[in-house]
Amino acid sequence: MERKQHQNGRAGLRALASGGGSMCLEQTVSGDDTPYPYEVIKESADFLLSRTKLRPKIGVICGSGLGALAEQLEDRDIFPYDTIPNFPVSTVAGHAGRMVIGTLDGVAVMCMQGRFHSYEGYPLWKCAMPVRVMKLMGVDQLLVTNAAGGINRQFNIGDIMIIKDHINMQGFAGDSPLRGRNDERYGPRFPAMNNAYDRTLRQKTLELVKELGLQDVVREGVYVMLGGPTYETVAELNLLRVVGVDAVGMSTVPEVVVARHCGMRVFAFSLITNMCIIEYETEAKASHTEVIETATMRQKDLQKLARLIIKIMSEDGYEAGDE
């Protein structure tokens, strides 16, 4: 049963501005160089917690064209991003821009139907800010999905790549969602990033995909995030191939870095929506239309896989610090 869509939004922010909170509004929401302080994130978390009876411990981030999973939730509370205090808004086609909290096969989950990208103008910390909101709401495990271009020539359009590792290209250049003063309430100054994509979850999922009939389309590989919004040149793709990248996208890494920093267990997969074009002699072009079309076509299988992963996560019952 669908419950309600929330309209009220900026009240908390206004309260903060008028002295209801401990900080100056200018300091908390305008400076893009400075991640929101803990109290601002908590305000967003408390806003959501006070408007839903559910207490999800599993979070999901839906990639381009992959938001239909949120339609599968039952007993839903729906929060458009522009009604949640301190939240950015989605500006990309295929990203509905709302937080959906509900149950999937009896398990409470909160699902971002649309995410934030650096090419929309958001700093990396803001792209990943909802992960901290989830954390303060009690979420310990995160499923991240994205649309990506296939670089590995063994892949096909429509394949699903379980992410086994990433290359943080922006990190190479000195940018990070964790840049700035570290707040130990989330995690340490220097978090480890090996096994960022939980090995046990990957193994269990790989063992069970046969039951879903997906064994021929599920792969494992390395994901790289580039800033976008341009798709890659042939020379860039050749470079990525040499350094061991299997799929390229424009998201996910900041969210995973922030999730791991605060001790969440992470599973992520890419839908290979297009094969990257590595020939010069062609008229073919990458396009967001193709990305959305493939995502729409593969929706059912992606939902089956997401349900399986959420089931494994809920049966495992992980809590931050269990590692």
Ligand SMILES: O=P(O)(O)O[C@@H]1C[C@H](O)[C@@H](CO)O1
């Ligand atoms: O949000 P994701 O990473 O799934 O979206 C991908 C990357 C760009 O936003 C877009 C390019 O077509 O799809």
